[in-house]
Amino acid sequence: MPPAASGLLAASDTGVLMRSFVLAVVFVSPFALRQWWKVRTARLEAEARTEAAAPAPEPGPTLARLEDVIDRVTELGHETVTDAVVALEVPTPVTIDGVPAPAELVDALLADALRRSGFEQVGVAGDEGGRVMTCRRL
16 A cells, blocks of 8 residues: 555544544433433432431530639639638539530639639649539638
């Protein structure tokens, strides 16, 4: 076969391949899109059924907030006079910003709040449900 004929044959083969590819895309695309849409719809419906069937989370017990206890210390600091003795209830456990707080952190923050409000801790009495701190105003 002469060289010019082989170039012509290669050119026509490329044209046939491109035309076949375009025809395949035109015929297969609608089916592929329909299948993709069916799968997407089925997934969305399954997620919606799962969310609807899932029971609502039961609210856990409401824990006391350390912020409220510290606010109470500040109020007591404004209300009491020098050498007055007050009792401060500190529930156990307490949270800080909704997260349960370790006892050491609670003690440190309460000691700081008492100091800033002019109190001195005199005694502590309590059990697992909480404690009562006896404080004296300086």
